[in-house]
Amino acid sequence: MFVNDPLAxxxxxxxxxxxxxMFWVVLLVRVNGLRSFSKMTNFxxxxxxxxxSLLAGASQSTDWISFVQTLLSMAMLFIVQFTTATIRKKLTTFESFMQNQPALLMKDGVIxxxxLKATRVAETDLIAKLRETNVLDLTQVRAVVLETTGDISVIHGDSCSVELLQGVRMVNEK
Known part of the structure; x- marks a missing residue:
């Protein structure tokens, strides 16, 4: 591609x-905005x-056609992400199709x-997350939510606003 010596x-x-x-990815992020690499949804x-993966593939290209195809594929991913984000904002049915609903794992100090069973989260993982967020006593925990991204949010303190649990599903005991 550049010189005749294979090693060089x-x-x-x-x-x-x-x-x-890398420059291309940075440019695409600048055009698409800060949300490009957020973990707000599964998408x-x-x-x-x-x-x-495409960046790794681009760095290993052996000809210009495959390299440019990889760059175009990156651009298309950003276009698809922008398009789906725009549609999600306008259509709630599309949003519910594209996104899992957060799940409540703990409420008012009660696991x-x-x-946990429905979401396949081990109690030991939940306890580790509580320690990580400096919970000193389970009675301090107002809510623990398994977010759509797979992250676990811990809300502790004296109270919890209803708005913070809006859209969070409660798994029923069976």
Whole structure:
């Protein structure tokens, strides 16, 4: 691609193509906005993984056609993400299709074992998250939510606003 010596070409190609692809990703993020690599939805997570995979592929391209195809694929991912985010804002039915609903794992100091089972979260993982967020006593915990991203949010203190649990599903005991 760059020079006749295979070893020199290997080094030049990996450095140049990686730098170009990184610059391209930064440019796409600047155009698309800060939300590009957020973890707000499942789709955002897949987007982040896919861009990483394409970036690795771009740095290993052996010809210009495959390199440009990879750059175009990156651009298309950003376009699809922008489009789905726009549609999600306008249509709640599309949003509910694209996004899981957050689940309540703990409420007012009580661990909801049915919710742990339904979401496949181990109680030991929940307890570890509580320690990580400096919970000193389970009675301090107002709510623990398994977010749509897979993150676990811990709300502790004297009270919890109803708005903070809006849209969070409660798993029923069976």
């Amino acid at each position: 070409d290997l080094f030049l190609r990996s450095m140049a193509l990686t730098a170009i692809a 955002d997570f897949v987007m982040t993984v896919a861009i990483g 909801l074992h049915a919710a």
